[in-house]
């Protein structure tokens with residue numbers, strides 16, 4: 001190949017790799033039927049910073065590795081937001097390891113909310129089991145469009161991955177319950193208020209003041225709340 005041809009060949013290969021990466025927006029596909037997380041492995045991701053968890057020896061895997069009991073139990077919503085997320089991620093259900101999917105139960109006290117947050121690794125699809133919820137998500141820059149809707153028992157709503165989203169129980173007298181599925185074994189969550197005003201160490205108050213059109217004293221006050 002001439003150097004010009006090899007340059008373009010290299011460019012095409014590089015762009016192909018890039019588009020392949022863009023296609024992999026959720027957990028990668030699995031290469032065997034299952035890879036039950038081996039909690040005793042030195043590769044356990046929570047402690048060892050690797051991507052996913054080593055597989056348990058398949059000959060020692062049992063039905064209980066694919067099983068979790070507990071989502072019939074209401075989460076404790078006695079907290080400032082009035083909500084509780086009960087996760088069933090790979091850490092709770094080892095059989096989810098490498099499968100790119102997980103589930104949560106969300107309980108809402110009367111008037112409670114699950115405050116604006118994002119999932120860095122997952123799209124979320126939510127089903128209302130009980131009560132009614134005001135939900136919404138906001139798209140990325142520059143439009144920052146807000147899609148919002150009130151959901152009732154049996155309604156399903158999807159929050160596209162990485163968008164800031166929230167839910168609030170619209171009933172001030174009774175609790176609400178939802179189940180959600182997420183397209184990652186370990187979706188993660190970034191709560192906006194905590195990340196912005198409660199980071200450790202804190203972001204300089206003058207930076208936040210300029211960002212939010214507030215005075216520094218107000219930012220100091222908000223940071224003190226976290």
Ligand SMILES: *[C@@H]1O[C@H](CO)[C@@H](O)[C@H](O)[C@H]1NC(C)=O
Nearest residue numbers: 040041042043044046047048
């Ligand atoms: C990985 O994590 C396990 C569990 O905490 C720990 O015992 C082990 O020492 C860690 N391995 C490395 C290489 O850090």
Ligand SMILES: *[C@@H]1O[C@H](CO)[C@@H](O)[C@H](O)[C@H]1NC(C)=O
Nearest residue numbers: 074075076077078079080084
């Ligand atoms: C719920 O959480 C609150 C606040 O942490 C605690 O005081 C209370 O004992 C908990 N209730 C139950 C039933 O665990």
